[in-house]
Amino acid sequence: MASLQLYGVKTPGLALSSKRLEFASKGACFSVTLPSSSAVFRDVEHSCRNIGLRVSCEALRVDLLQRKEPETCDSSGTGKELTCVMKFGGSSVESAERMKEVANLILSFPDERPVIVLSAMGKTTNKLLKAGEKAVTCGVTNVESIEELSFIKELHLRTAHELGVETTVIEKHLEGLHQLLKGISMMKELTLRTRDYLVSFGECMSTRLFSAYLNKIGHKARQYDAFEIGFITTDDFTNADILEATYPAVSKTLVGDWSKENAVPVVTGYLGKGWRSCAITTLGRGGSDLTATTIGKALGLREIQVWKDVDGVLTCDPNIYPGAQSVPYLTFDEAAELAYFGAQVLHPLSMRPARDGDIPVRVKNSYNPTAPGTVITRSRDMSKAVLTSIVLKRNVTMLDIASTRMLGQYGFLAKVFTTFEDLGISVDVVATSEVSISLTLDPAKLWGRELIQRVNELDNLVEELEKIAVVKLLQRRSIISLIGNVQKSSLILEKVFQVFRSNGVNVQMISQGASKVRWNPLLHDSE
Numbered sequence: 469m470a471s472l473q474l475y476g477v478k479t480p481g482l483a484l485s486s487k488r489l490e491f492a493s494k495g496a497c498f499s500v501t502l503p504s505s506s507a508v509f510r511d512v513e514h515s516c517r518n519i520g521l522r523v524s525c526e527a528l529r530v531d532l533l534q535r536k537e538p539e540t541c542d543s544s545g546t547g548k549e550l551t552c553v554m555k556f557g558g559s560s561v562e563s564a565e566r567m568k569e570v571a572n573l574i575l576s577f578p579d580e581r582p583v584i585v586l587s588a589m590g591k592t593t594n595k596l597l598k599a600g601e602k603a604v605t606c607g608v609t610n611v612e613s614i615e616e617l618s619f620i621k622e623l624h625l626r627t628a629h630e631l632g633v634e635t636t637v638i639e640k641h642l643e644g645l646h647q648l649l650k651g652i653s654m655m656k657e658l659t660l661r662t663r664d665y666l667v668s669f670g671e672c673m674s675t676r677l678f679s680a681y682l683n684k685i686g687h688k689a690r691q692y693d694a695f696e697i698g699f700i701t702t703d704d705f706t707n708a709d710i711l712e713a714t715y716p717a718v719s720k721t722l723v724g725d726w727s728k729e730n731a732v733p734v735v736t737g738y739l740g741k742g743w744r745s746c747a748i749t750t751l752g753r754g755g756s757d758l759t760a761t762t763i764g765k766a767l768g769l770r771e772i773q774v775w776k777d778v779d780g781v782l783t784c785d786p787n788i789y790p791g792a793q794s795v796p797y798l799t800f801d802e803a804a805e806l807a808y809f810g811a812q813v814l815h816p817l818s819m820r821p822a823r824d825g826d827i828p829v830r831v832k833n834s835y836n837p838t839a840p841g842t843v844i845t846r847s848r849d850m851s852k853a854v855l856t857s858i859v860l861k862r863n864v865t866m867l868d869i870a871s872t873r874m875l876g877q878y879g880f881l882a883k884v885f886t887t888f889e890d891l892g893i894s895v896d897v898v899a900t901s902e903v904s905i906s907l908t909l910d911p912a913k914l915w916g917r918e919l920i921q922r923v924n925e926l927d928n929l930v931e932e933l934e935k936i937a938v939v940k941l942l943q944r945r946s947i948i949s950l951i952g953n954v955q956k957s958s959l960i961l962e963k964v965f966q967v968f969r970s971n972g973v974n975v976q977m978i979s980q981g982a983s984k985v986r987w988n989p990l991l992h993d994s995e
């Protein structure tokens with residue numbers, strides 16, 4: 469078979485199916501979906517460029533002519549295929565006792581052959597971040613006494629003892645963590661890249677403990693670090709996005725290994741490998757949900773289950789209103805809007821792979837497994853739906869931008885959005901007229917950066933916009949997102965505005981989502 473030119477390296481291993489182009493480089497597997505048009509070579513070249521790969525059309529032409537079916541993994545020798553993903557969040561695996569309950573829960577579904585995805589135990593991620601911050605200033609000799617480091621060591625060693633598994637499964641990681649904190653302390657610096665490496669210890673240890681426990685109780689399991697099995701991401705440390713190449717790579721490893729030996733895969737949630745840097749990345753807080761849906765799509769599984777500490781997606785945040793009730797059904801669009809606008813229960817991007825693969829997502833409570841939870845699918849019966857869920861997002865930055873020119877000036881909106889594009893700042897909610905725009909800035913993108921960088925970026929943004937408009941920067945706003953039935957929009961808005969009025973709350977901006985399942989009244993935070 470002919471080879472493909474990648475960054476000047478001759479890369480063998482190109483395989484073509486009718487729909488996908490796959491090849492391997494530096495241990496990572498890449499894939500491009502082949503378009504069906506006659507411009508196939510050009511399009512493939514373009515697609516490759518989009519994921520940062522330089523390919524030559526000529527090389528592709530040779531390979532397309534020498535079409536070869538990709539190797540398929542044969543699971544017939546060992547019987548049945550994997551059926552679903554079961555993701556357990558930190559709250560579900562916060563102690564040895566909880567890990568035992570989760571193991572029992574998994575075994576209580578004898579017909580399922582799941583891939584397990586785990587988050588770090590309890591609040592480990594927060595503790596790791598705190599330890600990192602303390603290490604920056606405490607001095608190398610004091611690293612030993614960082615309270616959070618002792619807590620993490622003690623929690624994981626105690627869990628190993630209580631599960632009756634060898635502490636050796638995590639000792640190397642505990643030692644590595646200690647060394648890393650010393651390194652941070654020497655450098656007096658905690659970069660975003662180092663933060664990601666630091667927090668990865670949480671998932672690396674929880675999965676090793678759990679996998680060892682399953683093996684101990686006679687249920688064959690195998691631990692995987694996501695960054696070693698093809699979770700290829702952008703290099704946006706602390707908020708990386710999964711690249712297309714991940715799907716074939718992950719499928720190849722997990723299905724391939726399963727076909728040789730039916731050992732339950734136990735995969736680290738939240739983690740990936742930057743495609744340029746080859747360093748460990750994370751998918752944003754709560755990113756294990758995205759790991760789970762990515763595996764679901766990669767393997768074409770029947771169902772994705774995310775097990776939490778609540779009875780599914782609720783009508784609102786139970787920490788704000790304890791009377792929140794479970795929502796039995798949601799569409800992918802509704803769940804995505806809800807997550808994107810701040811409902812902590814799901815990772816903002818986690819619905820994307822599930823929707824692409826059309827795989828139902830079930831949100832369940834590991835503390836109350838018999839509760840029906842929430843089922844998220846492509847469509848649902850909306851005939852009785854009115855207002856499904858309410859989400860609050862605080863500490864939002866808003867900009868009022870009014871053109872300095874008169875009505876009838878074209879190009880104003882284009883200029884405004886070009887400024888955002890040039891500065892790489894993501895916009896969240898928008899309401900426009902011909903000569904003015906009100907918009908909010910995506911806090912997930914903005915607040916991932918260092919404080920000083922954020923302030924500079926906002927200053928630059930306002931300075932640029934002031935060349936064409938009068939700009940008002942409003943901080944500490946809140947967005948309330950209403951996820952509901954568009955057919956009942958007048959009813960919903962009537963009721964909502966009655967509530968605002970009777971509580972003396974003034975709405976500063978309102979927008980309706982393109983997916984037509986959401987409205988966003990924006991208020992001052994103090995309201």
Ligand SMILES: Nc1ncnc2c1ncn2[C@@H]1O[C@H](COP(=O)(O)OP(=O)(O)O)[C@@H](O)[C@H]1O
Nearest residue numbers: 557558559776777778781782784785811812813
């Ligand atoms: N609309 C909502 N529905 C359900 N839970 C919500 C909602 N909004 C906020 N939450 C919070 O999200 C938590 C579950 O998400 P998360 O902590 O990420 O779970 P896990 O760590 O188990 O994956 C719940 O304990 C609840 O406090």
Ligand SMILES: N[C@@H](CC(=O)OP(=O)(O)O)C(=O)O
Nearest residue numbers: 557558587593753754755756
């Ligand atoms: N441990 C990571 C990833 C994650 O998904 O956690 P959880 O499932 O507990 O939200 C975090 O705390 O962000």
